[in-house]
Amino acid sequence: MLESTTSRLLEEFRSGDRRACGRLVSVVENEGRGAAEVLSELYPLTGRAFRVGITGPPGVGKSTLVEKLARLCRDQDRSVGIVAVDPTSPFSGGAILGDRVRMPSLFTDPGVFIRSMASRGGLGGLAMRTREACDVLDAFGYDFIIIETVGVGQIELDIASTAHSTVVVLVPESGDAIQMMKAGLMEIGELFCVNKSDRQGADRLALAIESMLGLRSSQDGWKPPVVKTVGTSGEGVDALLAALERHRSYLVESDLMSARRKFRVRVEIKELVEEKLKQKIWSRPEVDARLAGLVDEVMSESSTPYRAAAALLEFIRADSREEV
Amino acid sequence: MARKLRILMAKPGLDGHDRGVKVVARGLRDAGFEVIYTGLHQTPEMIAETAIQEDVDAVGMSILSGAHMVLIPETMRLLKEKGAGDILMFGGGIIPEEDKKELYKMGCGKLFGPGTEIREIVDFLKEKFPDRT
Ligand SMILES: Nc1nc2c(ncn2[C@@H]2O[C@H](COP(=O)(O)OP(=O)(O)OP(=O)(O)O)[C@@H](O)[C@H]2O)c(=O)[nH]1
Ligand SMILES: [Mg+2]
Numbered sequence: 001m002l003e004s005t006t007s008r009l010l011e012e013f014r015s016g017d018r019r020a021c022g023r024l025v026s027v028v029e030n031e032g033r034g035a036a037e038v039l040s041e042l043y044p045l046t047g048r049a050f051r052v053g054i055t056g057p058p059g060v061g062k063s064t065l066v067e068k069l070a071r072l073c074r075d076q077d078r079s080v081g082i083v084a085v086d087p088t089s090p091f092s093g094g095a096i097l098g099d100r101v102r103m104p105s106l107f108t109d110p111g112v113f114i115r116s117m118a119s120r121g122g123l124g125g126l127a128m129r130t131r132e133a134c135d136v137l138d139a140f141g142y143d144f145i146i147i148e149t150v151g152v153g154q155i156e157l158d159i160a161s162t163a164h165s166t167v168v169v170l171v172p173e174s175g176d177a178i179q180m181m182k183a184g185l186m187e188i189g190e191l192f193c194v195n196k197s198d199r200q201g202a203d204r205l206a207l208a209i210e211s212m213l214g215l216r217s218s219q220d221g222w223k224p225p226v227v228k229t230v231g232t233s234g235e236g237v238d239a240l241l242a243a244l245e246r247h248r249s250y251l252v253e254s255d256l257m258s259a260r261r262k263f264r265v266r267v268e269i270k271e272l273v274e275e276k277l278k279q280k281i282w283s284r285p286e287v288d289a290r291l292a293g294l295v296d297e298v299m300s301e302s303s304t305p306y307r308a309a310a311a312l313l314e315f316i317r318a319d320s321r322e323e324v
Numbered sequence: 325m326a327r328k329l330r331i332l333m334a335k336p337g338l339d340g341h342d343r344g345v346k347v348v349a350r351g352l353r354d355a356g357f358e359v360i361y362t363g364l365h366q367t368p369e370m371i372a373e374t375a376i377q378e379d380v381d382a383v384g385m386s387i388l389s390g391a392h393m394v395l396i397p398e399t400m401r402l403l404k405e406k407g408a409g410d411i412l413m414f415g416g417g418i419i420p421e422e423d424k425k426e427l428y429k430m431g432c433g434k435l436f437g438p439g440t441e442i443r444e445i446v447d448f449l450k451e452k453f454p455d456r457t
Contacts, residue, residue, distance in 0.1 A: 019407050022379035030327040093328075093457075094353035100374065101363040107370040113377050118328070118358050 010041055013140065018113065021140045025115050028132040036272075039132060045139035047261075049081070050248055052144070053163030055151040056185070060171045061195040062148050063102035064231035065240070070106055072241050073144045079111040081137030081145040083130055088118040095119075099148055113137060119150065131162045151185060164257070165247045167191045167240070170209070172201030186212055190224055191243050197228040197236065222250055281316060290315050329357045329449060329456040332380040334371045335364050336399070337389035344438075345386040348416070351442030356457060357449070368395060372402035375411050381453055382433070384445075385415035392419050396427055412452060416440065 006027070012020035024042075028035050052069075054062050063084065070080040084099035097116035106112040115133060134145050147163055168189035173196075192213075194206045206226045213224055225243045229236035251257040281287055294312055297303035303311075333349045335342050342364055349359045360378050362370070375383050383403075385396055396415060403411050414433035424435050434448050 017407070019376050022377050026327065026330075026379045089353055092354045092356045094356040095358045096349050096353045097358060097360045101361065104363060104366075104370065107362070108367075108373050114374075116360050116378055 006038060010038065013042075016140075021113065021136065022115070025133050025136050028136060029117065029129045031129065035132070039135060042135060042139040045141075046135050047138065049134075049138040049142055049145045050244075051134055051138075051147065051163045051165075052244055053147045053149065053166040054169060055149045055166065055188070056169030056193075056195075057151055057171075057174060060169045060174070061229075061231035062169050063099040065169065065193065065195060065229060065237065066099075066146050066148050067103040067106060068231060068234045068237040069146060069241060070103070070112060070144075071234075072237060074109060074111055077111075078143040079141065080106075080113075081134070081140070081142030082106075082112070082114040082148070083117060083133050083137070083145070084114065084148040085117045085119055085130060085150060087150050088120050113140070113142060134162055164251060164260070165190050165244055167193050167244070169193045169195050170205060171196040172199050172205050174205065190222065190247055191240070192224055192226045193240055194226060194228045195231050198230045198233070202228055221254070222247070284319070286319060287312070287316060327456060329382075329453055330360065330378060330380040331357050331449070332360045332362070332371070332375050332378060332383045333386065334362065334366050334374075334383055334399075335386050336366045336368065336371060336395045337387055337391050338365065339389040340364060342386075344388075344416070345384075348384065348386070348442060348445065352446065352449075355442075355446040355450075357446075368399040368402050371399050372406060372408070375403060376406055376408050380411060381456065382412040382414060382449060385413065385417075387415060387417040387419075390418075392417060392427070393423055396432055397430055400430060400432065414445075414448070416445075 009020050009023055009027070013024055024038060027038055054066055054069075056062055066082060066084070070082065073080050082103070084097070086095055086097045086099060088095045095118035097118060099116060100107075100114060103114060106114060115137070117130060117133060130147060130149075134147060137145055151168070166188055168185050168191070170185070170192065171194070186209075192209050194202050194209070196202070197206075206228055209226050213226075225246075227236055227240045227243055229240055231237070248257075251260070291312060294303065294308035298305055298308050331352055333345050333352070335345045346361070349361050352359045360374070360380060362374055366374075371383060371385075383399070385392075385399065387395060392415070396413065400409075400413055403409055403413075412433045413431075414435065416436040416438075418438060419427075419435050427435060433452070436445060
């Protein structure tokens, strides 16, 4: 059952209230009570938006590009949702979310909604609930959703489960292609963007990426294009958007769009079941008590963590059979 | 689950340096808050829209230009108009006592003077939002 405040919020959301949209993003972001119900209610409204991930090392101009891309979409009368992720400080758990600084022209556009998110504990630079935040914006009716993430080097496969197309942004100073390969960025890009191409070395980098991509085992017949841009002036951003559209067409025509969706749905269901199972298991005081006993056995060297785990599994199985 | 305190640090008006507001932003981050920073020259409309999209608990206005009696009430009015009158407004800058009194009467939260310790701002916010982390 939905709480009455939540169902009122959903009602306002459906009527197009932006405050309600912002609040629902918070609800799913915090996994508060009602998040599963809310997402379930919104699910039938999702699936229409084109979701684009923009990632790359710090400072390469991702936010600047996001702003220009959004402007172009707006010129085509498409509405835009933006989720901008910045890292959570591992020391304090707080964060400074500053991507908006590059996007002031979008703040009061009624066809744009920007949400900054902290990565919190999320792996791969992606905030834990980025996908769900995108779902909310999708359900609210945004046509084009852009997800900006901090590409700090580790492989960001999480994006792939959120975005339809992933753009890796690099700059002439990014270093040589081997380094990028090591950082895992070459594998996740479906499009590559050499930004700050007003600077020296852009052509060289573009060529290096192209030859690197030649070595990459081609997945599903898509050859990632390399686009040169100048985020500050907007040069090349139209070519970037056109390349994104080509990728979208490719996904639809090759049936990959629905194949990926199917894969995502599968992963999502599994995750939800795992979460529920975990909760169910660890919320039982009997299990907790048994666990405490087993820990003591390991500590007194009369058991090992492996045997303890086996014993606990057996206990949980027996215990839940009794319950049924 | 306890949610994190989300604060928008806004820098409205024409004066052109943001050192102060950045110091406060860092201090609030170090206290474990999520701080949204949007840059210089924000209009009340931009601030109110941002506060709503970001679903912040509070908006901190940093004003040195002396236009506080326009910028703070106007932002509060817009928030109210957009159904977000419950978002707490607070601020900092050089604000005369009689102006402060008037702003407090309008429902504005604490206004801090120059040289305020970050600690005071953190304590004020923690007290206002005891259920946040
Ligand atoms: N010369 C030049 N500077 C650019 C270009 N694009 C962006 N910049 C500048 O690069 C700096 C960083 O830009 P952002 O858009 O904030 O970069 P970002 O990748 O979003 O940064 P993080 O989110 O902090 O990782 C800013 O000073 C921009 O003005 C470009 O094409 N050429
Ligand atoms: Mg950025």
